[in-house]
Amino acid sequence: MSEVRIDVHRDATEVTQALRRDVREGLTAEAKWLPSKWLYDARGSELFDRITTVPEYYPTRAEREILRSAAPEIAAVTGMRTLVELGSGSGEKTRLLLDAGTEHGGLRRFVPLDVSSSALSASVDAIASEYPALRVDGVVADFTEPLDSLPGTAPRLVAFLGGTIGNFLPAERAKFFSSVRSVLGEGEWFLLGTDLVKDADTLVAAYDDAEGVTAEFNRNVLRVLNDRLGADFDPAAFEHVAHWDDRHEWIEMRLRALRPMTVTIPGADLTVRFAEGEYVRTEISAKFRPDAVRAELADAGFTLRHWWTDPEGRFAVSLSEART
Numbered sequence: 533m534s535e536v537r538i539d540v541h542r543d544a545t546e547v548t549q550a551l552r553r554d555v556r557e558g559l560t561a562e563a564k565w566l567p568s569k570w571l572y573d574a575r576g577s578e579l580f581d582r583i584t585t586v587p588e589y590y591p592t593r594a595e596r597e598i599l600r601s602a603a604p605e606i607a608a609v610t611g612m613r614t615l616v617e618l619g620s621g622s623g624e625k626t627r628l629l630l631d632a633g634t635e636h637g638g639l640r641r642f643v644p645l646d647v648s649s650s651a652l653s654a655s656v657d658a659i660a661s662e663y664p665a666l667r668v669d670g671v672v673a674d675f676t677e678p679l680d681s682l683p684g685t686a687p688r689l690v691a692f693l694g695g696t697i698g699n700f701l702p703a704e705r706a707k708f709f710s711s712v713r714s715v716l717g718e719g720e721w722f723l724l725g726t727d728l729v730k731d732a733d734t735l736v737a738a739y740d741d742a743e744g745v746t747a748e749f750n751r752n753v754l755r756v757l758n759d760r761l762g763a764d765f766d767p768a769a770f771e772h773v774a775h776w777d778d779r780h781e782w783i784e785m786r787l788r789a790l791r792p793m794t795v796t797i798p799g800a801d802l803t804v805r806f807a808e809g810e811y812v813r814t815e816i817s818a819k820f821r822p823d824a825v826r827a828e829l830a831d832a833g834f835t836l837r838h839w840w841t842d843p844e845g846r847f848a849v850s851l852s853e854a855r856t
Contacts, residue, residue, distance in 0.1 A: 569676060581623075613687060634663065641669065690712055692712075697818075709829060709831070721852070772785070837852060839851075
């Protein structure tokens, strides 16, 4: 097995404090909301893995198709010695990049970063056993907060895949891109997966599958609040809703209260009242147009060098270079 290390930048106490702050801010707002990152405890991660296999959810398949074709070129262009993955995964997409990097001859280190220590430990162990020549340095951290530093020998390739960038509001995206740029040196690389604008029916179906897996995933955020903050949510009292916002060009995932209720959240010292039909927004998933992606990256100090899409033009992977 390869050399393995896990650095914890956020312990359980800090995670709980962050959750408490988000809950107090989001559930006391006039239009209630919760950050999508709290969907992903161990159970939420398992449910999302199931979502990626349902027929309606095309992004994972489309991105995997792109990377299967483009990974050798990515490795050759970047000459990456370190691969950093934000929101780490242990699936085929990660392995496509690792295979290409090791076969190209330059990749020596893999740095997966994730907010979930349990998910990260499983990922690190799996990768270390399959790639014994790689050094694997896991980092428990929240990539939605400013990145202080990232380990590894240059040139580094930072990968942010799965269309997760769509979960950021525009101002949050700008902050995130600038944060990534700040930890990269001139000539290092950023690999980004973006879901593209398409017809509303396809988009809504991807976030409201017939099997109901996405609905269960969405309600999981309430179970997280019950488990971590002692709340008394009844998840069955909320209906999953996927809504396409044509003006902002994003999907909103919401939970709709099926009846009036009062919920206590002792860990946040909060009591929350819901009217029948009231929404809680739990996620946005923005969809992108090529020129907008290029412009946002340029504003943060990146030059877009390569752009790949799947044959149907549903999803894009872009490779950008850090520049002054």
